[in-house]
Amino acid sequence: xxxxxRKQQEILDFLLNNxxxxxxxxxxxxxxxxxxxxxxxxxxxxxxxxxxxxLVEPPERKQRGIRLSQQAKDWAADPQSAGGLPFVGSIAAxxxxxxxxxxxxxxxxxxxxxxxxxxxxxxxxxxxxxEGILDGDWVVIEQRSHARNGEIVVALIDKAEATLKFIxxxxxxxxxxxxxxxxxxxxxxxxQVEIQGVLVGQMRSYIHRTPNPGGFAPSADAGRPGD
Amino acid sequence: xxxxxRKQQEILDFLLNNxxxxxxxxxxxxxxxxxxxxxxxxxxxxxxxxxxxxLVEPPERKQRGIRLSQQAKDWAADPQSAGGLPFVGSIAAxxxxxxxxxxxxxxxxxxxxxxxxxxxxxxxxxxxxxEGILDGDWVVIEQRSHARNGEIVVALIDKAEATLKFIxxxxxxxxxxxxxxxxxxxxxxxxQVEIQGVLVGQMRSYIHRTPNPGGFAPSADAGRPGD
DNA sequence: CAAGATTAGAACAACAATAGAACAAAAAAA
DNA sequence: TTTTTTTGTTCTATTGTTGTTCTAATCTTG
Numbered sequence: 001x002x003x004x005x006r007k008q009q010e011i012l013d014f015l016l017n018n019x020x021x022x023x024x025x026x027x028x029x030x031x032x033x034x035x036x037x038x039x040x041x042x043x044x045x046x047x048x049x050x051x052x053x054x055l056v057e058p059p060e061r062k063q064r065g066i067r068l069s070q071q072a073k074d075w076a077a078d079p080q081s082a083g084g085l086p087f088v089g090s091i092a093a094x095x096x097x098x099x100x101x102x103x104x105x106x107x108x109x110x111x112x113x114x115x116x117x118x119x120x121x122x123x124x125x126x127x128x129x130x131e132g133i134l135d136g137d138w139v140v141i142e143q144r145s146h147a148r149n150g151e152i153v154v155a156l157i158d159k160a161e162a163t164l165k166f167i168x169x170x171x172x173x174x175x176x177x178x179x180x181x182x183x184x185x186x187x188x189x190x191x192q193v194e195i196q197g198v199l200v201g202q203m204r205s206y207i208h209r210t211p212n213p214g215g216f217a218p219s220a221d222a223g224r225p226g227d
Numbered sequence: 228x229x230x231x232x233r234k235q236q237e238i239l240d241f242l243l244n245n246x247x248x249x250x251x252x253x254x255x256x257x258x259x260x261x262x263x264x265x266x267x268x269x270x271x272x273x274x275x276x277x278x279x280x281x282l283v284e285p286p287e288r289k290q291r292g293i294r295l296s297q298q299a300k301d302w303a304a305d306p307q308s309a310g311g312l313p314f315v316g317s318i319a320a321x322x323x324x325x326x327x328x329x330x331x332x333x334x335x336x337x338x339x340x341x342x343x344x345x346x347x348x349x350x351x352x353x354x355x356x357x358e359g360i361l362d363g364d365w366v367v368i369e370q371r372s373h374a375r376n377g378e379i380v381v382a383l384i385d386k387a388e389a390t391l392k393f394i395x396x397x398x399x400x401x402x403x404x405x406x407x408x409x410x411x412x413x414x415x416x417x418x419q420v421e422i423q424g425v426l427v428g429q430m431r432s433y434i435h436r437t438p439n440p441g442g443f444a445p446s447a448d449a450g451r452p453g454d
Numbered sequence: 455c456a457a458g459a460t461t462a463g464a465a466c467a468a469c470a471a472t473a474g475a476a477c478a479a480a481a482a483a484a
Numbered sequence: 485t486t487t488t489t490t491t492g493t494t495c496t497a498t499t500g501t502t503g504t505t506c507t508a509a510t511c512t513t514g
Binding site for chain 2: 003004005006009010013106107108109110111112114129132133134137138152199200201202203204205206207
């Protein structure tokens with residue numbers, strides 16, 4: 001996350017500190033003037049880096065000036081949560097993602113996330129239990145809109161329901177496959193299924209967990225030698 | 228671990244104490260000026276040692292200034308237990324814990340650890356797969372020598388083999404119960420089993436994971452309609 | 455003294471930052 | 485509408501900065 005050069009940091013700090021000074025988002029030229037540069041191209045080079053770092057909104061070929069991303073503003077408001085990933089809500093098969101009100105940030109170890117933008121969801125339900133993803137687990141999702149077959153994705157179905165499943169995409173249908181032998185794979189038209197991210201990490205707390213959850217209670221007599 | 232020379236310690240202290248003074252991470256030259264050296268090369272010689280000691284981020288030929296590693300910052304915040312947890316090795320059922328040479332420290336989220344001393348192990352084997360603990364997962368273990376029935380523990384058997392299992396302790400025997408229906412519970416005399424810690428957290432990376440691991444591959448024909 | 459630590463200084467390669475030109479899309483003006 | 489201006493984008497060449505390596509000299513410590 002902190003792979004900014006010193007100049008990029010300087011520009012970012014400038015944008016954060018002088019946010020109020022500009023009535024409208026500044027253009028490249030205005031920024032050049034404000035920071036003493038003579039070439040728009042040079043400034044763009046720096047801004048591009050900030051866009052890649054998700055700190056400035058990508059303008060998508062419109063001309064509306066340089067605007068800081070929400071992430072950058074959050075980061076300024078709460079430097080503590082720097083590097084943390086947003087915990088955006090919980091996902092239960094068959095419902096929209098249940099967003100939480102106060103977005104909090106979790107410090108996620110490098111090992112279970114990627115360089116790209118990620119977010120965290122809490123899992124509800126057992127549709128992936130045979131993959132070791134249980135009710136109450138956190139999952140780290142890399143934000144992207146495409147996936148390879150066999151990956152586990154957050155899929156939005158008919159723009160209404162969100163679910164965490166294995167995905168298999170074929171020309172004329174998309175399969176969403178649970179990891180629970182009691183459940184069936186779901187068939188959809190490709191255009192019904194919108195990928196919202198791909199699973200890159202998972203974690204679980206055993207601190208407030210009931211000893212034997214999830215229907216996988218280890219029955220003591222399973223293989224228990226007779227006396 | 229800390230085989231630093233005097234000068235190296237001095238520079239490290241300087242970096243720790245003056246962290247706030249530098250708006251951006253200092254360059255070698257700035258550090259020279261701040262500490263009264265005249266040669267970048269000399270400063271680099273010292274910084275190199277700190278990089279080797281994992282106390283300064285390796286810049287990988289980028290130019291983003293001298294930045295302390297997370298480990299160094301944690302160490303400063305709490306010299307006793309350095310924020311991150313020690314990753315001490317891997318545990319496979321039926322073998323001693325396989326210690327690794329260079330103990331590294333992982334930053335573990337608050338949510339999956341406790342206030343008490345913890346350490347991290349990598350899991351090998353599928354003996355707990357039905358509890359959602361798969362081969363290759365990391366587990367966070369709270370260091371203690373007793374457990375309640377139904378907790379998952381790191382148990383040392385006959386002072387030789389280590390294993391991760393559910394525990395059930397009775398006056399005259401101790402059961403170590405896997406979460407894998409293909410495996411059997413193990414019976415021991417209480418004095419044969421030494422508890423080395425209790426599971427408090429777990430995490431998993433899907434980044435370098437083969438799509439369908441662990442014998443729980445989602446068979447695409449489970450519920451898949453015929454074409 | 456001898457070994458190791460520290461330093462200055464030069465030289466180098468990789469990277470970063472810049473200006474400037476040219477282009478395309480959007481917005482504004484005619 | 486058409487024309488003009490603004491704005492973001494891309495590209496190249498140039499310059500400056502930074503980390504790195506090396507050598508030799510100096511300092512410290514047992």
